Amino acid sequence: MGQIIPAIALALLAACGGAQPREPAPSRDHPFARGEDFEPVAFGVEVDGDGDGAPVILIPGLGCPGEVWTEVAEHLGENHETHTLTLSGFAGGEAIDEPLSEAVRRDLTRYIRAKKLSHPIIIGHSMGGFIAYWMASYHPELVGPIIIVDASPALSGDLEDAKNLRDRWRNASDAQFFGQVRAKFMSMTRHPERMKPIIDLIVKSDRRAIGDAIFEMMQTNLTKDVANIVAPVLIVAADGGYRHRIKAQTEVIPDHEMVVLPGTGHFVMWDDPAAFFRVVDRFLDEHAD
Numbered sequence: 001m002g003q004i005i006p007a008i009a010l011a012l013l014a015a016c017g018g019a020q021p022r023e024p025a026p027s028r029d030h031p032f033a034r035g036e037d038f039e040p041v042a043f044g045v046e047v048d049g050d051g052d053g054a055p056v057i058l059i060p061g062l063g064c065p066g067e068v069w070t071e072v073a074e075h076l077g078e079n080h081e082t083h084t085l086t087l088s089g090f091a092g093g094e095a096i097d098e099p100l101s102e103a104v105r106r107d108l109t110r111y112i113r114a115k116k117l118s119h120p121i122i123i124g125h126s127m128g129g130f131i132a133y134w135m136a137s138y139h140p141e142l143v144g145p146i147i148i149v150d151a152s153p154a155l156s157g158d159l160e161d162a163k164n165l166r167d168r169w170r171n172a173s174d175a176q177f178f179g180q181v182r183a184k185f186m187s188m189t190r191h192p193e194r195m196k197p198i199i200d201l202i203v204k205s206d207r208r209a210i211g212d213a214i215f216e217m218m219q220t221n222l223t224k225d226v227a228n229i230v231a232p233v234l235i236v237a238a239d240g241g242y243r244h245r246i247k248a249q250t251e252v253i254p255d256h257e258m259v260v261l262p263g264t265g266h267f268v269m270w271d272d273p274a275a276f277f278r279v280v281d282r283f284l285d286e287h288a289d
Contacts, residue, residue, distance in 0.1 A: 038114035040107035041096055043085040049077025054144050054289065055117045057108070058084045061126025061151075063181070063202040063210055065091035068125065072269055075277055080121070083111075085128075089209025091201040099216040100209065101127070105134050112142055119144035119231075121284065126151050126266065130217060136233070137225040145287045147280060148235045150266050152246040153222035162218035169211035177207050188266035195267070227252040234283040236276060238264045257283075 046066055049056075056076050058069040066084040073082040087104060089095030096103060108131075112120060121144050124132030129151025136146045157165075172180060181202050186192045226249075233256035237243040243260050250256055259279050264271035 036114055036116075038110055040111050041088065042100065042103035042107040043087045044093060045111070046084045046086075047081065048073055048084070049080055049082040051077075051079035051081065053080040053284075055120040056080045056082045057112075057117075057120050057122045058082060059104075059122065059124040059128030059131055060086065060090075061128050062213060063090050063185075063205045064126075064198065065201045067201065068198060068267070069123075069269075071273060072123070072276075072280075076280075083115075083117075083120070087127075089206040089213075092204035095206040095209040100213045101131050101134065101216055101220065104131050105138060108135060109139055109142065119289075121145050121147070123147040123149070123280075124151065125149040125269070127213065127217065130222070133222050133226050133229070134220075136229040136231055137222060137227075140228055140230040143231050145284065146229070146231050146233045147283065148233065149268050150236070150238045150242070150246070152242075152249045153226050154249050155218055157218045159219070162215045165218065166211040166215035169214060170208045171211075172207055178203050190263065190265045190271045194270050223249050224252070226250065227254070229253050230255070232256070232283075232287050234259070234279070236261060236268055236279055238266050238268050238271075240265070242266075 044066075053076075056073075058066065058073060060066055060068045064086075066086040069082075069084050073084050076082055085104075085108075086093055087100060089100065111117075119142070122132045122135060124130070124147075126149070129148040130153070132146050132148055133151070133153050136143050169177070169180070182199055185195055185199055185202060189195055233250075233253050235246060235250060235256065235258040237246050237258060237260045239260055239262050243258075247258055250258065261268055261272050261275050261279070269276045
C-alpha cells in the first residue's frame with residue numbers, strides 16, 4: 001500500500017504485536033494426531049497439483065478465502081502438490097471458539113505430520129504470513145522454505161487498541177460490517193476489480209472471528225521468536241511505507257531476503273503476478289532439495 005494506514009487497516013494486514021510473546025505449550029509433539037485420518041478444526045484444505053517438488057501450503061489472510069491463491073496454486077501446481085487453506089470462521093466457514101492463529105499453527109503442525117508432508121514450503125499472505133512466521137519459529141525442524149507476502153512479526157498497539165479494534169468488528173451491524181470490509185479491502189490492491197468477488201466471500205465471515213483474530217494477533221509479538229527460524233525465508237513486500245516495518249522486524253531471521261515489488265499494493269501477487277512469480281520461482285529453485 002502506498003502509505004502507512006490507520007490502525008484498523010494495519011490490523012487487517014495481519015502482522016501483529018504489542019504484548020509479550022506467549023509461552024510455548026509444554027510439549028510441541030502430538031503423537032496422537034499423526035494418524036492419516038486427522039481432520040483439522042482450524043481450517044479447511046483444498047489439495048491440487050502434482051509433481052516431484054516439495055508440497056506447498058498456501059495460507060490466506062484475515063477473512064479471506066483460499067481463492068486469493070488460485071493463480072499461485074495453478075502456477076506452482078505444475079511441479080508441486082498444493083494445499084490451499086481457508087481459515088475457520090472466514091469466508092462462510094464455521095468459526096471455532098479458541099484463538100485462531102494459535103489453533104491454525106497447532107492444527108497445521110498435526111496436518112503436516114498426519115499427511116507425511118516432508119518439509120513443506122509455506123506461503124502466507126497477511127495474517128497467513130504471520131502464521132507462517134509462527135510455524136517456522138515454533139517448529140523449525142518441520143518446515144521447508146518460507147515465503148511471506150507483505151506481513152511482519154509484530155504490529156503496534158496496546159491492549160486498549162486491541163480491545164477497541166476487536167469490538168468494532170464483533171459489534172458491527174450488517175451494514176457496518178459490509179462497509180468496513182469494502183473500505184479496507186478495496187484499498188489493498190491496485191486492481192480493485194479483482195477484489196469485488198472476494199469481498200462477496202469475505203462478508204460471509206463470522207464478525208466475531210474477525211474481531212477475535214485481530215485481538216489475538218495484536219496481543220502476540222513474534223519479533224524475538226523469528227530468530228529461531230532455520231529455513232530460508234523470502235519476504236515479498238508491497239511498495240508502501242509498511243515495508244519499513246517489515247524490514248526492521250525481520251532483520252534477526254538468520255537466512256532471509258526481502259524483495260519490494262514496485263507499484264504493488266498489499267495483494268502483491270495480484271498487482272504484479274509476473275514479477276511475483278519470477279521472484280518466487282527463483283527463490284524455490286535456489287532452495288530446491
